[in-house]
Amino acid sequence: MTPAEVEAGLREVFGDRILSSSAVEEGRDTAWPRRIDVAVDALEEVCRYLRDSQGFDRLLCVSGIDYEGYDESGKGKHIEISRYEEDGSPTPTKPGSGDLAVVYHLHSRAHGGEVAIAARVRRTEPKVPSVGQVWPTALWAERETYDMYGIEFEGHPDLRRILLPEDWEGFPLRKDYAMPSRYHDVPLEGAPLAVRTSPREVREEKE
C-alpha cells in the first residue's frame, strides 16, 4: 500500500468530494503521511471507507486549525495574537474571518501507512460530522478540539468541554481569542497579596 494507491482509491469512490492532497500541493508523492482534504459532508464516509477498505484501523490524533491570517495561497502564517496593554488589560481584537479546519491523523497497523484527513469549515458555522461511530476514541479527542477551537461535532453523544471549566468563555486556540485577566474570583494577572508580616519576621537577629 502506497500513498498514491490510497489516494487513487479515495478518488475512485468519492470523486470530486476529494478536494486536494499534499501530493499535488507539495509534490510529496511517496512520503507518508499524505494529507488529503475532503469535503465536510463526505468526512464520515471517507473515514469509514479508510477504516474498512484501506486498513486504517487506528486514529492517532484529532486536531484543529485556525486559518485566520493565512493569505489566498494559504501560505502566510503570521498573525498578531492578543497581547496585554501596559495596565494589564488585554488588547481588543477584531473577530476573525478565516476558516477553521479539523484534521484526523490515521494510522494503519496492517501496512504502516499514515494519512491526514482534513476538512475545512466556515468560521461562522463550524460544524463537522463526528467520527465517533467509526473510532470510539475520537469522542474525547473531538471534545478537546471543541474545547480549544469551538468546532461542533454533529452526532457526538456528549459534546462538552473536557479540559477547561464548563463555564469558560471563548475558545483559547482561536487566533482572535482575547486573553482573560481573571476567572470568577481567581485573578490570572495582578499584584501579589500583601506580604505576610508578623513579629517573628521583623525581629532582629541577635548577634
Added chain:
Amino acid sequence: MAAETRGPRRNPEEAFNAVGDHIGGDREQLLSFGTDEDLASVVQPGSDLVILAQVQSLFRWAQLSSIWPMTFGLACCAIEMMSAAGTRYDLDRFGAGAMRATPRQSDLMIVSGTVTAKMATRVKRLYDQMPDPKWVIAMGSCAIGGGPYFKHGYHVVKGVDMMIPVDVYVPGCPPRPEVLLEGLMRLQDKIRGKKGRLVRPKWIDDYITRIPD
C-alpha cells in the same frame, strides 16, 4: 545522642545547638553544657535541672523541627518534591518528612507546580483548611510567577501569591531537591525568627564582571 559527640566539647555552643537551635534569645540565661556528660544529664530526672527559656521560643523550635508538609503536587515540580522526600535527599532529616494527606494535619503547603485557573480555587480552599500556624513555599517558576505561561497562558495564575500568602520562594524549573531543602531551611530560619539574608557568592560577582556589554 550521636556517637561522635563523645568526649569533652571545646565549644559549649555546639552542645547547646544539639538540644535545639537557639532556645531563647539570651544565651546567658541558659545552661552551658561543657561536656557531653553534662548534656546527657539533662535528660535524667532531677529536681535541680531546669532550663530557663522563653516559652515562645520553645514553641518556635518545636514548630520548625516538625514541619509537616501536605501531600500536594501540581505538576513536574512535584516529582522533585517526591525526590526530596525520598531516601536520597531525605526531607525527614529536617523533621519535614511526614507528608500528610489532609490539610487539617499540615503545617506547610508546598505549591509545587503550575496553578491553573481551575486548580486555584482548590489551592485556596486547601490553604484555608490548614490550621494555624501555617506556611507556604512557592516551588518553581510557575508557582512564583507563571513560569513559561507568564504572557500567553490563558489558564494560568501568574503567581500563587495572588491567591495565598507565600513565605518562601524556591526558584527553578523545576528546582532540584537540594534547592527545596534550602528553601525549607530558610523557612526554618523564618520560623526561628532570623531575618532572611542572601549572600551572593563570589563566583557570581566574578561571572557578572566577565559578561561583555
